[in-house]
Each structure stands twice: as C-alpha cells, then as structure tokens.
Amino acid sequence: MSTTSIDTETSTAETDSIHADPADTIPTTDTATGENDEGDADNGDGDAVADSAKEPRSRRLSWSGLVVFGVLPLIVVTLAAGAGYLKFRDGAIRGSDLARTGSVQAATEATVAMLSYNPNNVDAALHSAQDRLTGSFRESYRALVDDVVIPGAKQKKIAAAATVPAAASITATDTHATVMVFVNQSTIVGNDAPTASASAVEVTLDKVNQRWLVSGFEPK
Template sequence: MGAGYLKWLDTRNRDSQIAGAESVQVARDSTVALLSYTPADVDKQLIEARDRLTGEFRKSYTSLTNDVVIPGAKQQQITAVATVPAASSVSASVDHAVALVFVNQTTTVGSGAPTDLASTVRVTLDKVDGRWLISQFDPV
C-alpha cells in the first residue's frame, strides 16, 4: 500500500510540473497576444486573442476591447507591442494554474514618441477542453 501511495504521489508531482511548464508558456504567449496590436489589424488581433480566454475575464476583455481599445487604436493610430522577459509558475495542478508574468509594453500614439511601461501580472489559467485558457489577469 505504501508503494502505491508513493507511486501516486510521484505521478501527481510529475503531472503538476508538466502543467506548470505548459501553463507558464501559455501565459507568456497569451499575455503578448492580449496586449499587442496595430491600428490596421487591431480587430483581427484582439478577436484572436479572445480565443485564449475563458469565463468572466473573456466577457470583460471583450467589452473593453470592443468599447475602448479597438476604436481608440483606430482613431488615434495606437500601436502596442508587449514582450515577456520573464515568467514563473506560482502553482499548478492538472487543470488549474497561476503564473507570474513580467511584461514590457511599448505604446506609440500616431507619430508620437513611444512610451514604455513595465508591469507584473498574476495570470490564472484553467484547462478547458484540453487547452490552457486565461480566467483572470490581475496586475500586481
């Protein structure tokens, strides 16, 4: 019985490590997708980014992008480019994970000078139909 428990524990730990690595990569890629756009393709880019989200966060992101970001990007010719220099797993199980993501974002309005912003985001992900999707995106 003891050997069975140790085997179960080992498998669970390995599954959590795999989930942690997968979810951190998805958090990195999705953060870049959520925060990067050009005025010419903002509709397409942010609609594609929505496919990386789930639950209430998807609803609030959709509302924000439709009502504020997309019209503003087109009207003011805003370009945003996000990069993720570092990210780390906070916790992970086979269907739920939290990652800490460090973000650098450069925003340019029209022909103005670019502005840089560095921030940290706590990204919560849930595995839905075999895919890691962001369910919360909270600045730290």
C-alpha cells in the first residue's frame, strides 16, 4: 500500500518537471548582467593589453624614424666624405706618380746634357744645357762653363760623355722634387786614353712653366 503511493508521487514530480514553464529556466536579469560585467572586465583587460602592445610599437616606430631620418643621412654623408677622400687620395697619388716620373726623367736628361761635350760642339752643347736649369744654379753653371769648361775643352781637346745607368726619386710634389742620379762619365784629354769615373749626384728640381728645371746639383 505504501509502495503504490511513492510511485505515484514520483510520476507526478517527473510530469511537472517535463511541463515546467520554459521561463523558469531562463537566467535572471541579475545573472545576465553579472556575466556582462565580467565581459566588460575582460574587455577592459583586453584594451589594457592592446595599449601596452602599442607602446613598444610606438617606440619601434620612433627608433625607425631615427634610423631613417638620422642614421641614413649620416651614412650618406659618411660615404660621400669617404668617396671624396678616396678620390682626393687617388688624385694625390696620381699626381705624386707623375711628379716622380717627370722629375726623374728631367734630372736624367739634364745631367747627361750638362756633362757631355767635345771640343767641336762644346759651346752649343753646354749653352743648350743651360735651358734645363733655373735660378741661381743656372747662373753659376753658366759662369763655370764660360770661364773654365769651354776654354779648357778647346785648348786641351777635352771630350766628355756621360751616361745615367740609374736614377731614383727621393721626394716629389707638384712643384718641387729631388732625385738621386748615378752617373758614369768617360773623359778623353787630347790623345790620352779615356778615363772613367762614377759618381752619385743629388739633383734638385723646380717646376717652372710646366717644365722640370734643375735648381741644384750636389755630388755625393
């Protein structure tokens, strides 16, 4: 008798549960609002994260701007200055090379001209050599050849021939140079046998009107 009563109550409870008003299962406004508040809190946290993420980016952009507008122009200026220096250095090297080459050639040719003559051409040869000289040295050389060398060559039948087996630049700029010249000279006096001599001479040159001219001649 009691068992039948329990079963009937259970069935009634299940039936009431099945036919319950759906509204009873909908969350209340307070519950929904609470969830929305939590959502807003989450959104707030998201905004904070986004803001914090933007800050490094802003810094990166600032550094990028510094690189673009600061470092790159500096690099360009540095490269331009480096290129200018290299061009200047290249030009200076080329100029020095030309000065060395030109002065060595001029010193060699002048030395041979100054020390080579024979009784028949001594006037013309040594006067022509003076065109390769400049300054006070030219005046000294002219006085020497006119007063001593030319008269002696004619009187004693002296002939001299000079050669330059080697010459080397000591210093050279666009307007001034010194050259070491090694000289071999053969001299014949009258009917005597030739005599040979070897010497080294430091030749100083100045560039006058685009020509290298001898301004000093010092045996070593």
